[in-house]
Amino acid sequence: MPTVRDGDPVITAERPVVPAVRVVDEKVAASRVRLLLGAEKPLVRAALRALLSKETDFEVLGEVGHNDELVPTTRHLCPSVAVLDLKLPGLTGLGGVLNLRRQCPGTQIVILAEATRLNDLRDAVAAGVGGFIPMDASVGALTSAIRRVHGGESVLDPDLVVRSMRLRPCPLSSRELSVLSAISSGASVAEVAASLCLSHGTVRNYISAILMKTGARNRVDALRIAHENDWV
Secondary structure (H helix, E strand, O other): OOOOOOOOOOOOOOOOOOOOOOOOOHHHHHHOEEEEEEOOOHHHHHHHHHHHOOOOOEEEEEEEOOHHHHHHHHHHHOOOEEEEEOOOOOOOOOHHHHHHHHHOOOOEEEEEEOOOOHHHHHHHHHHOOOEEEEOOOOHHHHHHHHHHHHOOOOEEOHHHHHHHHOOOOOOOOHHHHHHHHHHHOOOOHHHHHHHHOOOHHHHHHHHHHHHHHHOOOOHHHHHHHHHHOOOO
């Protein structure tokens, strides 16, 4: 081993520079809630996005305004939770929601609703829908429900259950509901017939059946009863 004498220059080996490595906490990444929002009105979607984006553990991936977009967008974005307005156009009640659950089982679902029928609540829970929250819930209640559903819990708002118990069971068939929904937009018999590929006489027969089953005096009264009981 060489000796160093007084006066000799001292040579030191430089340490290699190691680039800084950013360490990602896998637990934090896994706990992040990736959201898809679904509502008919752009203003409602914008409000939900603005409110939910304030949560540091939430990430809003995208929005849909119609049921036709729901499954394709969910498959593309792979959200962990979909927050959906039950009145999203094209859902026809819970049919579209249950279809999403079947097609994309990895995405949990939170439903926003004013009220819904008890049979629908039971069907949704049985199909694995994670939460039902009223449309007028506080932001804190909604964010808490989303986190709980993301964590594997089920959240069923008790006030929503009470409201649902007060609704009349729907006596109308799916075709009659389609006709009633078409009428609600102000369409004439001819326009309803064209949109549903039915004859004028068949549409009139459906309207007569709707009035008889609901006990309504006229179409306007039938629509009022249907809206009050969340049939359309």
